[in-house]
Amino acid sequence: MTTEAENNRVADELEDSEPQVQAAETQEDSPEERVSAIASSLVSDVQELLQSVRESSQAEKEAGLEQARKEALETAAQAFADTASRIRSEESVTGIATALVEGASRFCGRAALFIHRGDQLLGFRVAGEPTAETQLEFQRLSIGVTDASGAADAIRSLAPVVVDAEPEALSQPVVELFALSPDRRVHLVPVSLRDKVLAVIYCDDQGESGERPVLIPAIKALISLAEAWIEAVGTRRKQAAA
16 A cells, blocks of 8 residues: 555656657647547537427426426536536646546546556545545555456456446455445546556545436546547647757
């Protein structure tokens, strides 16, 4: 188990472990252009969803659901916009990672980010967790990837996985720290750059004020934005140093 000081050092090292971004030899879009395209697409999707709610509202008025659904959707859209803006305001990988995990927690009960370094998963930050003690304990975690088969699957496949909250899938320390029962389902989503997994986002439905559903599409979209912004920041640094 690492100490908190050691884990802070690892977070700093994450800054230096960014994959090298090669200069484009073709007419590929720049990272900044990809970020803008992702953000524009997401805004368009939200607008379409809002329009869909308005068009279908008449059928739901009698059941009293239309207004609640509209308000919930608008709240989610604002949460997404706020998080996207915060991610794009960061100028370091550590800052982006913090904004990402805190933003992800707005679309689930609890979110946590593990740094992937070699064959280890290092606890970086928990969001949506009410106790400072749990936060500190998480930041001291160092788990072998082979001890968490769910995380290993997400890293290997570069795709989200859903697992039962069992020690084999998440490791015994994580199950104990988050007080998980075997009937819980947990989502693990990789954060990658050019096929290199930098981190794994953990999401469950156990919020501070009760259960909240895990909205994976929104979380995946935030991760895509964060990945593009990490590349944009890396490119900008290399251009400034040239």
